[in-house]
Amino acid sequence: MHISDKLIINHLQDGIPVTDEPFAEIATLCGISQDEVVARIQRLLDEGYLSRFGPMFHAQELGGGLTLAAMKIPAEDFERVNQQVNSFDEVAHNYEREHELNMWFVLATKTPQGIAETIRKIEQTTGYPVYNMPKKEEFYVGLRFTL
Amino acid sequence: MLNTAQQHALRLLIQEGLPLVSRPYACLAEQIGSDEDSVRAILKDWQESKLIKRFGLVLNHHKLGYVANAMVVWDVPDDAVESIAAKLIGFSGVTLCYQRPRRLPQWRFNLFCMIHGKNRADVLAYIDDIVQQQNLQHIEHKVLFSTFQYKQRGGRYAVASAGAA
Incomplete structure (x- = not known):
């Protein structure tokens, strides 16, 4: 990866400035033009190194619901249930993990009540219980994943 | 100052991410019929009031080799x-x-x-x-x-009913 791409990733993780020219500082740091910074970010997005560029809203603050949920699915049934779970628009990401509870997904809904409704629908569709584990407390770690 | 309709339009626009141009806030202002200063002011407000949780880029760790x-x-x-x-x-x-x-x-x-x-x-x-x-x-x-990631979509939280991440 080009050094400019690394600098962009390391510096803009949690701080895109809200100024008239937000890319001026990183452009100077990289020794390239602002247009080139923009082009590099676009390419990082297009190639999938970045999944998003810009502000992320807080679900609860905006009136939405967000939770982490887990299910215990026998291996022979995993494929079917996985397809059913992923067919819900409210399922944001879904990982298979090594544990008895082997399916872990994030639910994001337009309203807080949407979480319980969606969980009920997933349980009805799949025939398996869903364990709901909404966050009680977030311990902020900052974003400083450096390449 | 942005009126309610402009604020709503702005939220919908930035849910897709920040426009990738050298003056993104001016670009947003133009799309909602406002001015750059007002857009920046309200984005700062939303950050301070924690409506906006993070204002940065989101990495795909897997693609970057952190598998x-x-x-x-x-x-x-x-x-x-x-x-x-x-x-x-x-x-x-x-x-x-x-x-x-x-x-x-x-x-x-x-x-x-x-x-x-x-x-x-x-x-x-x-x-x-x-x-x-x-x-x-x-x-x-x-x-x-994780042994497999089956689905990842960007945080898109509809604000259609003033609702959203």
């Missing part, structure tokens, strides 16, 4: 959650840390953190270091590596 993704879960006495969490977040490899409810008898772990590494051995060694350095041997933990 070992571990959810490390700890069974911490409820009154010690904060002090243990404070120890965990001191490590730069810990990228998220949440307290969540237990789901007994199926699930007794109440503190979750994420650790990304280039391979499993690195991640396991890193967790061993955390345990040794912070004397967490008495706290039971489990490491849940």
